[in-house]
Amino acid sequence: MKAAMKAVAATGVGAAVVVGRRMTARRRALRRGRSDHWLAVTVDRPLDAVTGPPRLPGPMGELRGRVDVRFRPAPGGRGTEVLAVPKDDDVSREDLRVALRQMKSLLETGTVIRPDTPSTTHPGPAGRVLRAVIGKSAGEGRL
Amino acid sequence: MRALCWEGVNDVRVQDVPDPKILNDGDLILKVGLSTACGSDLHLLTGHIPFMQAGDVIGHEFMGEVVEVGPDVTRHKPGDRVVVASFIGCGQCYYCRNDLWSLCDNTNTNPGITQALWGADPGGIFGYSHAMGGFKGSHAEYVRVPFADHNAIAIPEAVDDLSAVFASDSAPTGWMGADLGGVRPGDVVAVWGSGAVGQMAARSAQLHGAERVVVIDRFDYRLRQAENAFGLETVNYEHVDVGAALREMTGGRGPDVCIEAVGCEAHSYGPQYAYDQVKSKLKLETDRPIAVREAIHNCRKGGTVFVLGVFSGVVDKFPLGAVMNKGLTLRGAQQHGQRYIPMLLDRMASGELTTTHLATHVLPLEEGARGYQLFKDKEDDCVRAVFRP
Numbered sequence: 273m274k275a276a277m278k279a280v281a282a283t284g285v286g287a288a289v290v291v292g293r294r295m296t297a298r299r300r301a302l303r304r305g306r307s308d309h310w311l312a313v314t315v316d317r318p319l320d321a322v323t324g325p326p327r328l329p330g331p332m333g334e335l336r337g338r339v340d341v342r343f344r345p346a347p348g349g350r351g352t353e354v355l356a357v358p359k360d361d362d363v364s365r366e367d368l369r370v371a372l373r374q375m376k377s378l379l380e381t382g383t384v385i386r387p388d389t390p391s392t393t394h395p396g397p398a399g400r401v402l403r404a405v406i407g408k409s410a411g412e413g414r415l
Numbered sequence: 416m417r418a419l420c421w422e423g424v425n426d427v428r429v430q431d432v433p434d435p436k437i438l439n440d441g442d443l444i445l446k447v448g449l450s451t452a453c454g455s456d457l458h459l460l461t462g463h464i465p466f467m468q469a470g471d472v473i474g475h476e477f478m479g480e481v482v483e484v485g486p487d488v489t490r491h492k493p494g495d496r497v498v499v500a501s502f503i504g505c506g507q508c509y510y511c512r513n514d515l516w517s518l519c520d521n522t523n524t525n526p527g528i529t530q531a532l533w534g535a536d537p538g539g540i541f542g543y544s545h546a547m548g549g550f551k552g553s554h555a556e557y558v559r560v561p562f563a564d565h566n567a568i569a570i571p572e573a574v575d576d577l578s579a580v581f582a583s584d585s586a587p588t589g590w591m592g593a594d595l596g597g598v599r600p601g602d603v604v605a606v607w608g609s610g611a612v613g614q615m616a617a618r619s620a621q622l623h624g625a626e627r628v629v630v631i632d633r634f635d636y637r638l639r640q641a642e643n644a645f646g647l648e649t650v651n652y653e654h655v656d657v658g659a660a661l662r663e664m665t666g667g668r669g670p671d672v673c674i675e676a677v678g679c680e681a682h683s684y685g686p687q688y689a690y691d692q693v694k695s696k697l698k699l700e701t702d703r704p705i706a707v708r709e710a711i712h713n714c715r716k717g718g719t720v721f722v723l724g725v726f727s728g729v730v731d732k733f734p735l736g737a738v739m740n741k742g743l744t745l746r747g748a749q750q751h752g753q754r755y756i757p758m759l760l761d762r763m764a765s766g767e768l769t770t771t772h773l774a775t776h777v778l779p780l781e782e783g784a785r786g787y788q789l790f791k792d793k794e795d796d797c798v799r800a801v802f803r804p
């Protein structure tokens with residue numbers, strides 16, 4: 273992932289450089305041991321709708337028992353905050369991030385939007401590098 | 416099917432690509448009737464938005480006929496004539512429910528990229544890079560439309576295809592600039608850029624009751640369109656000092672609302688143009704905010720500057736002091752089409768909002784590359800190249 277980000281950055285495009293730096297900075301911070309904060313999403317539904325059935329739909333259900341989960345109403349009646357953290361190294365924060373996002377989408381829309389794949393039949397060398405970055409993108413981010 | 420693909424910087428070509436399929440139950444498949452080039456595509460062509468792969472289908476402003484619907488689609492059926500919003504909304508997250516559709520939480524399939532870049536991911540767009548979800552674009556015979564009940568909007572019979580296609584993106588973008596820019600009756604409004612987006616913003620300002628609306632550009636043929644189609648005042652910055660003209664026009668105050676409809680490849684004759692070009696070559700800035708700077712500088716004290724032009728990253732020499740000391744409101748957004756499209760279609764039907772003059776070049780899709788060349792280089796008085804697959 274890091275090598276892929278660097279290669280995208282090496283195409284010399286400013287925005288990609290910024291993205292690469294941010295993602296690298298985040299990983300460095302994680303290595304320094306700042307990885308124990310809870311990952312959080314806000315679901316635009318009331319607390320009872322989120323904690324009632326289907327409780328933790330999608331891949332969140334599969335992580336049951338291996339992650340700690342907390343629910344709390346968002347301020348101003350703006351839905352429900354769902355916070356989660358892996359109990360041990362078995363669950364990666366990337367997988368948990370994907371699971372939280374998919375759970376949110378399932379609770380709000382009943383589905384998870386699927387990307388148009390394969391997006392292209394001939395991505396080219398730069399496109400293949402970008403593809404590697406995209407492959408990880410769902411598990412990355414600030415969540 | 417045939418589709419116009421991004422193949423590299425300044426290289427687009429029509430290719431054979433796989434037909435789209437229904438992937439979610441709320442999808443529909445649209446047979447594209449018309450699909451127009453947009454100024455935003457130029458940022459992809461020039462490589463300002465680097466998250467493209469060779470072979471990506473571009474195009475995001477379009478209308479057509481429904482040919483297939485997924486089992487969850489209730490508002491459309493095969494045969495319906497619809498226009499599709501360029502941004503994909505889910506219709507059910509906090510942002511969609513608050514009419515901020517381009518900020519949808521659930522439609523960007525690659526959220527990590529823009530979260531790293533901007534701190535949060537906006538919604539997905541058709542044909543607008545993998546940073547924005549990697550969805551296939553509309554310069555094609557067919558396109559998949561996710562969450563179709565929310566993103567496809569029926570076109571009233573009284574509105575023809577060529578009018579309706581601009582209800583997808585440029586008209587709602589322009590309307591949003593006037594609406595969220597807070598244009599009020601009696602205001603003086605200045606709009607930078609006399610492309611489709613700038614003209615739509617200026618017309619929308621008139622329809623919000625602005626007393627004087629002036630459009631700024633350097634291409635006379637575009638300014639003439641603004642004058643003839645909507646009776647707008649114009650300033651050609653090639654011949655006239657924009658600041659002096661605006662002060663004269665407003666009794667020295669400056670415009671109440673300034674709308675920027677130019678974007679990150681803004682042009683100018685001053686030394687700042689060379690400065691910005693060098694900085695962007697050295698990767699010290701990604702975008703050239705020339706018109707934004709001018710709008711901020713010339714806006715009246717306490718006024719509003721609305722940025723409709725697309726920017727992707729960081730800019731230099733940003734006049735923060737003017738924003739702060741003049742008490743300005745600075746705002747921008749990608750367009751919240753679903754909020755405005757039905758109303759805009761009604762205005763098109765009533766003749767209040769005309770758009771067909773923007774389609775200076777209607778071409779078969781096979782001439783996509785030529786269309787983009789005309790549009791990019793502003794040749795043959797091109798305002799928009801519209802493709803008919």
Ligand SMILES: NC(=O)c1ccc[n+]([C@@H]2O[C@H](COP(=O)([O-])OP(=O)(O)OC[C@H]3O[C@@H](n4cnc5c(N)ncnc54)[C@H](O)[C@@H]3O)[C@@H](O)[C@H]2O)c1
Nearest residue numbers: 454455588608610611612676677678681682724725749750
């Ligand atoms: N916010 C949104 O959702 C949204 C939607 C569509 C388009 N856009 C953006 O709006 C912008 C305009 O789109 P368009 O299709 O009209 O593009 P366009 O290229 O047809 O028009 C841009 C116009 O700006 C003029 N211009 C360049 N530098 C200028 C300057 N310094 N001062 C005044 N005018 C200047 C050009 O001569 C041109 O006529 C683009 O940046 C596009 O990406 C934003």
Ligand SMILES: [Zn+2]
Nearest residue numbers: 453455476584
């Ligand atoms: Zn556009």
Ligand SMILES: [Zn+2]
Nearest residue numbers: 505508511519
């Ligand atoms: Zn949404």
